Amino acid sequence: MLTTSTRLKLQSILRRMAEGSSVSLSDRVDLQRFAESDRTIYSWLRRARRRQLAGRRLEGLDSFLDELDLGSSEPDQHYSPEADDLGDWFVGADPWLRRD
Secondary structure, three states, X not given: OOXXXXXXXXXXXXXXXXXXXXXXXXXXXXXXHHHHHOHHHHHHHHHHHHXXXXXXXXXXXXXXXXXXXXOOOOOOOXXXXXXXXXXXXXXXXXXXXXXX
């Protein structure tokens, strides 16, 4: 469980990231550490990354699809069974779904 101050700090980092503002390496490392252990933060990170790549505020159907958090936040990310381990795709998933 996150403390209020930690949650607000992470949301501030995510907001800056989504707007395309600079985010320090240490902030990104902290954010990634929390995202790897908390599915909600992982989802926030994906949304921020998607908004950053869009370069504009999402509206209408784009906003709806973003809120559903479907698909990859990386446009060039595709699963290749020959080269990728399927377990790596479930980083940030609920513990019952992850493969250890």
